[in-house]
Amino acid sequence: YMEHDNTEFSAPTISLCIRKMHPAGINLLIVKGPDLSQCEAVRIEDAEKTVSIFTTLGYHCILNYTKSREIYFLDKFHITIDKLDKLGSFAEFAIMTDDPSKLPLYIDQLRHLATKFGFTDKNLEKKNYKTLMLNNLKS
Numbered sequence: 001y002m003e004h005d006n007t008e009f010s011a012p013t014i015s016l017c018i019r020k021m022h023p024a025g026i027n028l029l030i031v032k033g034p035d036l037s038q039c040e041a042v043r044i045e046d047a048e049k050t051v052s053i054f055t056t057l058g059y060h061c062i063l064n065y066t067k068s069r070e071i072y073f074l075d076k077f078h079i080t081i082d083k084l085d086k087l088g089s090f091a092e093f094a095i096m097t098d099d100p101s102k103l104p105l106y107i108d109q110l111r112h113l114a115t116k117f118g119f120t121d122k123n124l125e126k127k128n129y130k131t132l133m134l135n136n137l138k139s
Helices: 047-056 100-116 129-138
Strands: 002-004 015-021 026-032 039-044 059-061 067-074 077-084 088-094
Touching: 002 015, 015 047, 026 047, 047 059, 077 100, 077 129, 088 100
Parallel strands: none
Antiparallel strands: 002 059, 015 026, 026 039, 067 077, 077 088
């Protein structure tokens, strides 16, 4: 995760990060936020060179961590299990859509699906990984 001295990317809902995926060899430049469901990504050729470019522009690394991910597909939904160093494991129940009018229906369906796996609203984590990791480093 990177931020600029003159920009408040440290705001909990906005993130700029560079992701290196192994063993796939895929590198992504990702901007998340400001809405928690917003995420834009573009594939990049060279992660180190991209970090260097942003460093030249005045950005600096505020957070670096390792995450392993497993993705499962269940009909139109996907379930992602993330394991983060020093933070634990998280499950995300999601669906891809370009139709915002279907979101209320999909949210209900996703909550129902999560309950089938034993999750309740008490398990719902509203903070993103960046915020959780930065808070964990402070404690």
